[in-house]
Amino acid sequence: MKKLFVYFLGIFFVFGSCEDRKKTTESETEMRIKTEAITPENKASQSEATVTLGSTFDKITNENVVPFLTKYGKNNPETKVLISTRFGDIEIELYKDTPLHRANFIYLVKQGYFNETFFHRVVPDFIVQAGNSDLASTQKKRAELGNGYLLPAEIVPGRVHEYGTVSGAKEYRENPDNKSAPYEFFIFLGPKSSTTHLNGKYTIFGRVIKGMDVVEKISKVEADSGDWPLNNIYITARVLE
Numbered sequence: 001m002k003k004l005f006v007y008f009l010g011i012f013f014v015f016g017s018c019e020d021r022k023k024t025t026e027s028e029t030e031m032r033i034k035t036e037a038i039t040p041e042n043k044a045s046q047s048e049a050t051v052t053l054g055s056t057f058d059k060i061t062n063e064n065v066v067p068f069l070t071k072y073g074k075n076n077p078e079t080k081v082l083i084s085t086r087f088g089d090i091e092i093e094l095y096k097d098t099p100l101h102r103a104n105f106i107y108l109v110k111q112g113y114f115n116e117t118f119f120h121r122v123v124p125d126f127i128v129q130a131g132n133s134d135l136a137s138t139q140k141k142r143a144e145l146g147n148g149y150l151l152p153a154e155i156v157p158g159r160v161h162e163y164g165t166v167s168g169a170k171e172y173r174e175n176p177d178n179k180s181a182p183y184e185f186f187i188f189l190g191p192k193s194s195t196t197h198l199n200g201k202y203t204i205f206g207r208v209i210k211g212m213d214v215v216e217k218i219s220k221v222e223a224d225s226g227d228w229p230l231n232n233i234y235i236t237a238r239v240l241e
Contacts, residue, residue: 060146060182066100069151073103080240081109083130083211085119085233087218090187090211091240092166098154101168101205104182106239113141113183114237121186121227124219126194129169130235131184142183153178154203161188161195164215166206178202187215 060068079102083090094102108114114131117138121129132138151168155178161167165188168180178201187208188195208215221229 059144060149062149065149066152069100069103069107072107073099076103076106076110078106078239078241080209081105082238082240083114084236084238085214085218087233088211088214090214091209092206093209094166094206095156095204097156098203098205100151101154101180101203104151105185105205108145108183109237109239111141111145113145114235117183117235119218119229119233119235122219122221122223122229122233123227124189126190126219127186127188128215128219129184129186131169133232146182149182150179151182151203153180154205155200156204159204160192160199161202161204162192162207163189164208164212165204166208167198167202167204170202189215189219 058064079094079096081092081094083092094105096102116135117131117133119128119130120132121127150171167186167188169184169186170179171181180203218233221231221233223229
């Protein structure tokens with residue numbers, strides 16, 4: 001009887017140890033799969049629609065902004081962008097004679113920055129402004145791309161704000177160098193009589209060639225006292241050509 005007990009006890013330990021090894025192996029395999037899923041080698045197999053901000057380029061700073069965008073602009077000569085909203089689409093043509101602003105805009109579009117930002121300021125018969133949001137994701141994107149740079153002014157003599165022109169916004173109005181905040185832009189709707197404080201001070205780097213009816217609709221939505229729409233107007237952007 002004693003020998004039989006020892007025999008069954010031995011079988012228990014053998015099978016018990018096998019089960020432990022099986023669980024260990026499964027755990028190791030699961031951890032290995034999770035680890036492999038985030039290695040640089042496997043990033044290439046992700047969907048092309050998924051953009052990892054800052055994964056290819058260095059952050060833009062005030063020190064490297066000109067050479068960075070000059071080089072990027074030469075390799076990315078596109079001039080047309082489509083902005084989509086729930087009100088419809090807006091097609092923008094970018095000017096080649098404002099090369100830094102054009103390259104910056106194309107760069108941000110291709111990096112997916114504008115997706116899930118808003119038209120966050122609307123002033124009827126004047127402007128609509130886009131490129132910001134109150135989402136944490138927007139600030140995260142800015143931190144990854146370069147949170148502290150400004151665009152040097154590219155003000156073309158004789159070019160004035162007209163119906164449908166697209167301009168770079170400013171981080172602050174008292175800006176003697178007229179540098180543009182890189183992440184925000186505005187589309188002008190107002191009469192020329194209201195451009196005195198804009199002309200020669202804000203870089204005009206494009207114009208709306210299709211969809212001003214959409215811009216008009218956006219400009220008339222209900223907003224708070226700070227011109228922020230009461231219902232967020234999300235945008236997405238893609239390069240056309």
